Amino acid sequence: MERRTKTVRETQDFARTLMGALRRQSPRKGALVLALEGELGSGKTAFTQGIAKALGIREAVQSPTFVLMRVYALRRPIAGFRRFAHIDAYRLGAADARRHLGLPALLADRETIVAVEWASRIRALLPPDAVWISFAHEQRRGLPVRQAGRAIRVRIPTHS
Ligand SMILES: Nc1ncnc2c1ncn2[C@@H]1O[C@H](COP(=O)(O)OP(=O)(O)OP(=O)(O)O)[C@@H](O)[C@H]1O
């Protein structure tokens, strides 16, 4: 699936639509993982903000680049989900994620939705059923999506 979004709003609306579709999908063993890939400034955080809004989270969701992870409690459960974790793996190795973020426990929790920016940095830790979404600017070739099947691409306009 490839989606072109002209504005941040459109990216966020797409996130909401996708969230609606994903939460109706077949049962998973653990967390619902959204693995976000793509160059700097290509809309990964904007997309994550759309997910957060769809989950009723009111706090301003910003890139957790320096804190690496933020966990938000949903005000009320939505489709069995109670928590939303936003991870920025840009500066993170798999060993760090395992040790410091307690990622394996988080990923085992069926009541959690996890969005990971720069997901390929911790690819080895992510479950096989993670939904890989790649972001790119319109005039660049997107990063190849290595996961077959459920790969989704979002393209945003190239900045002037
Ligand atoms: N269609 C669009 N969708 C999303 N963002 C857009 C769009 N058009 C322009 N933008 C702008 O592009 C930038 C995207 O930034 P964002 O922080 O979401 O990217 P990112 O992939 O998270 O970057 P980083 O790699 O630094 O984490 C924002 O400044 C946003 O305003």
Ligand SMILES: [Mg+2]
């Ligand atoms: Mg970001």
